[in-house]
Amino acid sequence: MLALQGAFIEHIKALRSLDVEAIEVRKPEQLRDLDGLIIPGGESTTFGKLAVEYGLIEPIRALCNAGKPVWGTCAGMIFLAKDIGRAQSLLGVMDIQVKRNAFGRQVDSFEIDLDIPALEPRAPFHAIFIRAPLIAGVGNDVEVLARLDDGTIVAARQGNVLVTAFHPELTNDSRLHKYFLERLKKDK
Numbered sequence: 001m002l003a004l005q006g007a008f009i010e011h012i013k014a015l016r017s018l019d020v021e022a023i024e025v026r027k028p029e030q031l032r033d034l035d036g037l038i039i040p041g042g043e044s045t046t047f048g049k050l051a052v053e054y055g056l057i058e059p060i061r062a063l064c065n066a067g068k069p070v071w072g073t074c075a076g077m078i079f080l081a082k083d084i085g086r087a088q089s090l091l092g093v094m095d096i097q098v099k100r101n102a103f104g105r106q107v108d109s110f111e112i113d114l115d116i117p118a119l120e121p122r123a124p125f126h127a128i129f130i131r132a133p134l135i136a137g138v139g140n141d142v143e144v145l146a147r148l149d150d151g152t153i154v155a156a157r158q159g160n161v162l163v164t165a166f167h168p169e170l171t172n173d174s175r176l177h178k179y180f181l182e183r184l185k186k187d188k
């Protein structure tokens with residue numbers, strides 16, 4: 001669990017409720033023994049700055065390239081993207097175009113029941129969006145996992161890398177955490 005800043009405590013609670021050992025990662029050497037990494041919501045510009053300062057960019061890229069499951073929620077999704085249309089330190093490992101703060105000031109946050117066909121059991125997922133980004137474009141190797149009613153992409157996956165524009169750690173629904181733990185390795 002990348003714990004530079006943001007909503008990492010909630011992810012750790014969700015993982016522990018599934019009997020998964022979770023640690024707060026702040027230093028490159030802590031990445032060495034991980035089976036996977038979650039990059040939480042927060043402020044992506046801050047992640048970028050701190051990750052550069054702590055020498056985390058290359059080691060996290062290496063983890064992604066080694067096929068370890070990596071999941072970015074909200075700001076974590078921005079941080080994983082290749083293209084966000086502006087200069088900001090990014091990991092750049094996922095072939096998606098992301099637009100930050102895409103839903104405007106008036107709708108700072110909203111909640112919606114999403115259909116995510118990959119989840120089991122299949123039932124609406126209550127998704128909480130907070131100053132959320134959206135995915136404006138995806139490369140050929142990216143699988144779209146969920147869209148809003150107007151077609152906007154809000155969850156996707158490229159092999160071992162998963163991104164969601166919303167915050168699954170803020171609800172009690174652990175299906176996405178289970179998907180991350182069980183499926184990202186299996187059907188790479």
Ligand code: GLN
Nearest residue numbers: 041042043044074075131
């Ligand atoms: N607006 C934040 C950003 O651009 C993301 C918000 C969030 O993670 N909840 O980095």
